[in-house]
Amino acid sequence: MAKLIPFLTLLVVLQVALQVLALRDLARQRSVTGNNKWVWAAIILLGGLLGPLVYFAAGRKE
Amino acid sequence: MSDGVAIQCLGLTKRFGSITALDRLDMAVPEGTVVGFLGPNGAGKTTTSSDYWSRSIRGGGEPSDAVRGGWAGTTTFGWGGSAPWPILPQPLADNSVITLVLLKKELTEHVRTYKLLIASVVLLAFGMATPLLLAYLPEILELSGDEIVVLVPDFTAADAVKSYLDSLGQVGILTVILVSMGSIALERERGTAVLVLSKPVGMGSFVLAKLLGLAALLATGLMAGALGFYWSTVALLGAPDAVAFVSANVLAGLYLLAVISVTLLFSSIVKSQIAAGVLALGVVLATALLVTIPVLEPYLPASLMHWAYGVNAGTEDSRWVALAVTGALVVACAIGAWRALQRQEL
Numbered sequence: 001m002a003k004l005i006p007f008l009t010l011l012v013v014l015q016v017a018l019q020v021l022a023l024r025d026l027a028r029q030r031s032v033t034g035n036n037k038w039v040w041a042a043i044i045l046l047g048g049l050l051g052p053l054v055y056f057a058a059g060r061k062e
Numbered sequence: 063m064s065d066g067v068a069i070q071c072l073g074l075t076k077r078f079g080s081i082t083a084l085d086r087l088d089m090a091v092p093e094g095t096v097v098g099f100l101g102p103n104g105a106g107k108t109t110t111s112s113d114y115w116s117r118s119i120r121g122g123g124e125p126s127d128a129v130r131g132g133w134a135g136t137t138t139f140g141w142g143g144s145a146p147w148p149i150l151p152q153p154l155a156d157n158s159v160i161t162l163v164l165l166k167k168e169l170t171e172h173v174r175t176y177k178l179l180i181a182s183v184v185l186l187a188f189g190m191a192t193p194l195l196l197a198y199l200p201e202i203l204e205l206s207g208d209e210i211v212v213l214v215p216d217f218t219a220a221d222a223v224k225s226y227l228d229s230l231g232q233v234g235i236l237t238v239i240l241v242s243m244g245s246i247a248l249e250r251e252r253g254t255a256v257l258v259l260s261k262p263v264g265m266g267s268f269v270l271a272k273l274l275g276l277a278a279l280l281a282t283g284l285m286a287g288a289l290g291f292y293w294s295t296v297a298l299l300g301a302p303d304a305v306a307f308v309s310a311n312v313l314a315g316l317y318l319l320a321v322i323s324v325t326l327l328f329s330s331i332v333k334s335q336i337a338a339g340v341l342a343l344g345v346v347l348a349t350a351l352l353v354t355i356p357v358l359e360p361y362l363p364a365s366l367m368h369w370a371y372g373v374n375a376g377t378e379d380s381r382w383v384a385l386a387v388t389g390a391l392v393v394a395c396a397i398g399a400w401r402a403l404q405r406q407e408l
Contacts, residue, residue, distance in 0.1 A: 011194075014186070018180060049184050049188070050236065057240035057243065060175070
């Protein structure tokens with residue numbers, strides 16, 4: 001199990017980094033698709049790795 | 063230019079759909095003069111000059127009726143001599159150079175909108191996670207009970223590759239549809255496509271640059287995924303057969319390229335990027351059903367994935383026909399997108 005730890009840590013770091021990047025970007029946007037930032041925040045936080053991908057592909061208007 | 067006029071146009075009109083960018087413009091510039099061409103954004107400065115260019119070029123060198131004269135003799139643009147119509151420097155007229163310029167713009171956009179980064183990290187993470195699950199499934203099950211453990215075999219690197227190909231068939235498809243669905247649709251919605259296309263740029267170059275840009279994004283993402291996968295698989299399960307792994311990735315990549323081109327086609331037809339994404343996903347799911355029919359299987363791009371599984375399993379199970387169909391599909395989709403854009407006249 002000890003071998004697993006660096007990989008798991010890196011996975012968590014990668015996912016959190018993407019989520020932080022997406023949330024920071026979301027906060028800076030003047031308007032988003034559907035005009036509801038909370039829905040996008042939920043998608044980013046609950047969507048795991050795919051959440052930020054969906055946000056950057058469909059959420060940003062600019 | 064006997065009358066000493068270097069540039070002259072009479073009644074030059076240009077419409078983009080319902081927008082009339084140039085409304086019967088009359089203009090004359092005397093020979094040997096320096097002329098400033100000023101106006102606020104959107105006034106039609108570029109449209110004037112590009113429309114002038116394109117008419118002059120399309121007429122096979124002879125200015126059309128609407129446009130007479132040439133840049134000849136104007137010190138403004140540095141065209142000396144006595145050529146009666148504009149002579150473009152060769153590279154500017156070259157479609158492949160225009161495509162390259164647009165491709166560079168595409169790549170910059172992929173970086174600026176974080177699409178390249180996110181898609182690569184997502185594939186990297188899925189690649190890395192695949193062998194983790196397999197390597198520790200027995201131990202995870204051990205935590206939950208006792209008897210089941212006996213039934214779980216020790217997984218090999220080839221099992222991990224198979225599992226990674228499964229991910230590419232799911233997460234990979236979702237990823238490429240998400241990054242390409244807005245490719246053309248968004249540019250049309252925002253009107254930036256008009257900006258690009260009002261320059262003397264062929265729509266063929268426009269579509270080709272989109273396709274190449276997305277292919278580059280796909281290649282980068284696949285490489286990130288493969289590296290993540292290889293790294294953790296070597297550490298946890300041992301090295302997979304490198305040649306088979308690379309070949310399987312190339313085949314999966316070609317299938318994903320087909321998915322991209324279908325998405326691009328929808329992106330050029332429908333207005334909303336979400337609709338384009340849903341339609342593309344619908345087509346992919348439909349072919350996933352069709353590929354289960356044995357008669358159709360050898361012809362569908364989706365069977366490239368079967369070839370990839372076969373390469374990994376070490377069986378000679380090629381699908382050359384499907385490969386040819388995939389190539390034809392990509393070309394057909396690009397031409398379709400090009401024609402769709404031409405019809406809409408933006």
